[in-house]
Amino acid sequence: MIIAEHKPIRELLAMIDGYNNILMVGCKGCVTVCHAGGEKEVAILAAALRIARNRKGKPITIDELTLDRQCEPEFIAWLDDPIKKNKYDAIISLACSIGPQYIAEQFDDMVVLPGLNTGFMGGTLEHGIWGEYCSGCGNCQIQSFGGLCPITRCAKGLLNGPCGGSVDGKCEVDRDMDCIWELIYKRMKNLGQLDLLAQTIGAKDWSTSLSGGPRKIIREDLTT
Amino acid sequence: MKGETNLQRILTGGKFAVTCECNPPRGIDVDTILKNASLLKGKVDAVNVNDNPCARVRMSSWAMSKILLDMGIEPVLQMTTRDRNRIALQSDLLGALALGIQNVLCLTGDHPARGDHPQAKKVFDLDSIQWIAAVKQMRVQGCLMNGKKVSGNPKFFVGGVANPFVQSLEMHVIRLQKKIAAGTEFIQTQPVLELNRFKAWLNQARDHGLTDQCPVIAGVLALKSVQMAEHLRNNVPGIMIPDATMDRLRAVSEDKQQEEGIKICIEQIAALKETEGVRGVHIMAIGCEERLPEIIERAGLLPRPDVS
Numbered sequence: 037m038i039i040a041e042h043k044p045i046r047e048l049l050a051m052i053d054g055y056n057n058i059l060m061v062g063c064k065g066c067v068t069v070c071h072a073g074g075e076k077e078v079a080i081l082a083a084a085l086r087i088a089r090n091r092k093g094k095p096i097t098i099d100e101l102t103l104d105r106q107c108e109p110e111f112i113a114w115l116d117d118p119i120k121k122n123k124y125d126a127i128i129s130l131a132c133s134i135g136p137q138y139i140a141e142q143f144d145d146m147v148v149l150p151g152l153n154t155g156f157m158g159g160t161l162e163h164g165i166w167g168e169y170c171s172g173c174g175n176c177q178i179q180s181f182g183g184l185c186p187i188t189r190c191a192k193g194l195l196n197g198p199c200g201g202s203v204d205g206k207c208e209v210d211r212d213m214d215c216i217w218e219l220i221y222k223r224m225k226n227l228g229q230l231d232l233l234a235q236t237i238g239a240k241d242w243s244t245s246l247s248g249g250p251r252k253i254i255r256e257d258l259t260t
Numbered sequence: 261m262k263g264e265t266n267l268q269r270i271l272t273g274g275k276f277a278v279t280c281e282c283n284p285p286r287g288i289d290v291d292t293i294l295k296n297a298s299l300l301k302g303k304v305d306a307v308n309v310n311d312n313p314c315a316r317v318r319m320s321s322w323a324m325s326k327i328l329l330d331m332g333i334e335p336v337l338q339m340t341t342r343d344r345n346r347i348a349l350q351s352d353l354l355g356a357l358a359l360g361i362q363n364v365l366c367l368t369g370d371h372p373a374r375g376d377h378p379q380a381k382k383v384f385d386l387d388s389i390q391w392i393a394a395v396k397q398m399r400v401q402g403c404l405m406n407g408k409k410v411s412g413n414p415k416f417f418v419g420g421v422a423n424p425f426v427q428s429l430e431m432h433v434i435r436l437q438k439k440i441a442a443g444t445e446f447i448q449t450q451p452v453l454e455l456n457r458f459k460a461w462l463n464q465a466r467d468h469g470l471t472d473q474c475p476v477i478a479g480v481l482a483l484k485s486v487q488m489a490e491h492l493r494n495n496v497p498g499i500m501i502p503d504a505t506m507d508r509l510r511a512v513s514e515d516k517q518q519e520e521g522i523k524i525c526i527e528q529i530a531a532l533k534e535t536e537g538v539r540g541v542h543i544m545a546i547g548c549e550e551r552l553p554e555i556i557e558r559a560g561l562l563p564r565p566d567v568s
Contacts, residue, residue: 205428
């Protein structure tokens with residue numbers, strides 16, 4: 037899933053300064069699972085912003101609405117009615133950054149503010165802790181690395197083994213961070229794949245990654 | 261093959277190589293460096309020029325290499341893949357070769373997160389092995405990574421690095437094997453202070469036939485003070501300073517620490533000279549570069565063989 041986290045409340049207060057009537061939109065997708073932008077988080081954040089604005093003597097109206105997903109235009113269309121009925125100054129989206137961009141593209145006249153910082157593609161490590169597992173390079177080759185991704189999980193994205201900064205199985209960037217190459221090595225050794233580990237991986241073709249500009253995946257069997 | 265560079269001729273001729281390190285300035289004032297470098301003439305076979313070590317901004321390694329070359333000192337140009345993608349790396353390599361720089365040491369480089377611009381976007385388009393392969397391809401096939409021919413038939417000597425002081429020796433030896441297969445013609449190691457650990461690594465490399473395929477130059481460190489040793493230990497990735505070394509330095513008064521550090525360095529050189537499979541030493545005298553000529557002399561490494 038996409039892991040995101042709240043922006044600092046101060047930053048949000050600065051962002052909404054001058055607005056008195058806003059809509060806060062949550063998302064029931066990934067950001068609900070990672071406790072950043074679901075119905076509950078929308079309620080808590082909206083309450084916090086109302087209290088802060090009251091204290092400043094500048095009360096604000098914040099309506100709350102949580103969509104099934106903000107990464108589907110059909111769900112964004114549900115905002116049509118509330119936007120027409122209420123003269124919102126701005127919308128805060130509590131989705132990953134796809135949400136606010138979709139809202140911006142569908143509602144030309146609306147100011148759209150991001151309520152979250154979108155982090156990465158990852159998963160839950162333990163309750164309240166999430167880790168990054170994928171960089172979306174567009175050409176998955178983890179079968180060469182014991183099923184683990186060094187592009188994302190090695191700080192230098194090395195493809196042919198660990199650097200000299202790997203000490204006692206930990207990364208040079210942070211001694212609390214595992215060197216993914218130690219894990220790759222242990223797994224490949226267990227799997228009897230050291231021959232595969234000894235094969236040199238050539239320079240990666242990054243043209244399938246973000247470096248080629250925003251990407252599209254087209255499934256012709258699904259398009260009409 | 262006789263070899264294009266002095267360092268290459270020393271190593272292919274079976275002579276024991278002596279190299280040291282030059283850290284370019286943070287700025288454009290090279291007076292002190294030139295003064296220290298001038299003392300090295302005839303005392304070392306080549307001088308490594310660092311490429312923004314520890315991800316801290318310094319004068320570019322190719323420019324500093326050219327300055328050394330002009331004063332008659334053979335440089336080893338360090339090139340890391342940290343800050344430049346394959347376009348910039350190949351371009352800078354061509355530039356360096358056109359300036360007459362002919363030893364190239366290919367590294368991945370320390371991560372920017374612990375450097376002096378931690379906000380920088382990391383590059384790492386290639387890893388050191390892929391970069392070595394690209395460099396070798398330029399020399400052997402005379403072409404860029406994309407297969408396009410380069411003009412002028414560049415000739416040069418290619419090196420790589422290894423850290424013997426690692427947890428999973430087997431994996432690191434596999435990596436060394438890949439590095440040599442990619443085209444490394446010499447391997448320079450992190451500084452050796454724990455000879456037994458170094459030998460364990462060297463033996464594994466030798467068992468895989470790697471020391472026969474590629475000469476190993478062992479790094480050694482001249483520690484200037486307890487303070488410097490602590491700094492290197494805590495801040496420089498890949499440099500391992502054992503407690504025993506720290507204790508030896510701490511046991512002497514502050515004004516004698518540099519001499520003690522130099523003694524340790526000379527002892528390491530003596531031990532490494534006797535170690536089968538070690539084909540040279542790379543002396544790092546961080547912050548006490550002016551004492552390099554004396555270290556080299558006291559270690560019995562003079563005169564340097566004339567292989568021109």
